[in-house]
Amino acid sequence: MKKIILPLLLISLLFSCNQKEKVDLIVMNSKIYTVNEKFDTVESFAIKDGKFVAVGSTTEIQEKYTATNTIDAKNKPIYPGFIDGHCHFYGLGLQQQKVDLVDTKSYDDVLQRLVDFQKEKNTTFITGRGWDQNDWEVQEFPTKEKLDSIFPNTPVAIRRIDGHAMLVNQKAIELAGITTDSKIDGGEFITKDGKLTGVLIDNAMNFIEVPKPSKREQIQALKDAQEICFDLGLTTVDDAGLDKEVIELIDSLQQTSDLKMRVYAMISNNKENLDYYLNRGVIKTDRLHVRSVKVYADGALGSRGAALKDEYSDKKGHFGALVNSYDDLQNLVKRIADSEYQMNTHAIGDSANYVMLKTYDKVLKNKENRRWRIEHAQVVDLKDFHFFKNVLPSIQPTHATSDMYWAEERVGSERIKGAYAYNDLLKQYGKVALGTDFPIEHVSPLYTFYAASIRKDLHGFPKNGFQMNNALSRENTLKGMTIWNAYANFEETEKGSIEVGKVADFIILEKDIMTIDGNQIPHTKVLETYINGEKVN
Structure with missing residues (x-):
């Protein structure tokens, strides 16, 4: 009898295994923030052909699926891959x-950094970025005299x-032909x-022709x-301003993996x-989206x-x-409105925001689901917030914690109430897209999370947070870095949450940023x- 039972058990086990669907990867034993509509958390998921095919408890997944590769997350938290809604990836x-x-x-x-760089590189044209006079003891624009004495012959x-x-x-001024009589609209x-x-300032910089990279x-x-981005948990980046040549280079490098x-x-x-893209229409591949x-x-604001x-407030007149x-903005808005393309406008000051919001409002009245964005929406007149009911705010929380030391000096005690007002913007549209604007700010999306929800700098200043009435909840912050950014990109059906059918972009963090003490967030490792x-990575 025993001789009969043993083969039957083996057959039963083999049959049971054969009933399991084979997948490429199973991840189990985690607290997984799906960021689905109900903001559910689960323990496990299965992936096949680059997409999530099942999401649930570890037991459920193990009963239904088998995989060559399995990850035991050992209770580490998992989130959808972070999306940076406004950055300069190529930059x-x-x-x-x-x-x-x-x-x-x-x-x-x-x-000193320029001298050290030139000793090492010995370039024919020195370029760089990152100085901020607001961080110096003397908070005034520098002048070129010292620069001229150190580099008299190198631009x-x-x-x-x-x-x-x-x-x-x-030397750079001479090469550009700039004189005290030079004038430029939109610059100084x-x-x-x-x-x-x-x-x-601004358009005046166009006079300087920096050598093009090879x-x-x-x-x-x-x-x-x-x-850099992969190491910090970013899986999609919204590059805010690319030319055709670079876009085509990105596409070619993506095609070859x-x-x-x-x-x-x-x-x-x-x-x-x-002329090229508006006539050609939306371009979409698995990894590139041009629209x-x-x-x-x-x-x-920092450069006035x-x-x-x-x-x-700090510079009269x-x-x-x-x-x-x-007029150029009005014509441009009409041209883009007649295409399939989304318009994403950088607007910092309350006047710029008003002009663009009014223009958007006029053009979008009979158009649905355009998802046009105001990038930064940094200083908004309190009377103008209602315009955001049909305009998506694309905001960068670390700008608030970088600017908070001097922003009120620029705009005064009344206007600052409508500045960096992320929760007020969220109340209008119902969603916000969150980004960093790197390399202007640090790349880390965890700094974004911290600045949006805790509203302090990395030293814990100010003690009670900056204008905490406009802090975002941690749940809304996570949405703004995942599913709402996917929505801003017309991609919410394919990414931004851990759900069946979506691309399997996800990250594992050292600590749970949804529950840990806020001061630990920026120091959490991906x-x-x-x-x-x-x-x-």
């Missing part, structure tokens, strides 16, 4: 090949952290005592940016890009280029300016990043 890569001036504490610190052009101001030396050549200081340097830039990052490309607003135009309405309705004329179920 981040290029920055790795230039002078890094981020966190310089004085103008002399800037100069130097270094951008401010926000990219809306540039310091150049006399700053002078002092009738002489050029070397500081150029194709080899472009490819390396994209690969460098990808490595040299670039695995998913890219939502906003085309830069110029004639060549508009939006990045437009500038004004400059930045943001367009304000009333004068700057100065209002900032639109960087594109009103352990692993996956795209299509493939580990990429």
Whole structure:
């Protein structure tokens, strides 16, 4: 009898195994934030052909599926892959090949970094980015005299952290043909005592022709940016302003699997890009999506280029300016509205926001599901918030914690109430897209999470948080970094949450950012990043 029972048990076990569906990967024993409609948490999921095929408890998944590869998460938390809703991915890569001036504490610190860089690189044109006079003891724009004495024969052009101001030396000025009589709409050549200081604001920077990177340097830039982003848990990036040449390079590298990052490309607003892409229509592959135009309405608050309705509180008679004329903006809006493309407009000051919101409102009245975005929405008149009911706010929380030390000096105690007002914006539209604007800010999406929900800097200042009435809840912050960003990109049916049928982009973190003490959030490590179920870091 025993001889009969044993073979029957073996047959039964084999039959049971054969009934299980074979998948590529099973992940189990985790707290998984699905970010689905109910914001459910589960323990396990199965992946096949790069997509989630099942989500549930560890027991449920193990009973129904078998896989060659299995990950025991050992109770580490898992989230959908983070999406950066506004960044400069290609710019981040290029920055790795230039002078890094981020966190310089004085103008002399800037100069020393330039000297050190040139000793190592010996370039024919020195470029870099990252200085911020607001971080210095003397919070004034630098002037070029010291730069001229150190580099009399080598042109130097270094951008401010926000990219809306540039310091150049006399050699660069001579090459550009700039004089004290030079004028430009939407920009400024700053002078002092009738002489050029070397500081150029917004459109004035267009006079400086920085050498174009080689194709080899472009490819390396994209690969460098990808490595940095994967290490920090990003699986999709919205690059806010790319030209056709770079977009096509990204596509070619993705096709050969040299670039695995998913890219939502906003085309830069110029004639060549508009003529090519608006006529061609939306471009969509598994990893590249081209369907939006990045437009500038004004400059930045830190360099006083943001367009304000009333004068700057710390500079009488100065209002900032639109960087594109009103008529040009009106014509552009109509052209984009007649295409399939989304319009994503950089608007910092309350005047720029008002102009664009009113224009959007007029053009979008009879158009549904356009998902047009205001990028930054940084200072908004309290009377104008209602316009966001039909306009998606695309905001960068670390701007608030970077600017909070001096922002009220710029705009005053009343206007600051409508500045960095993320929760008020959320109440209007019902969603917000969250990003970093890197390399202007740090790449880490965990800094974004911290700044949005805790509203402090990395040193824990201010003690009670900055304007906490406009902090986002942790749940809404996570949505803003995943499913709402996917929505902003017209991709919510394919990514942004851990659900059956969606691409298997997910990350494993060291700690649960939804429950740990807020001060631990920015120091939490990304352990692993996956795209299509493939580990990429």
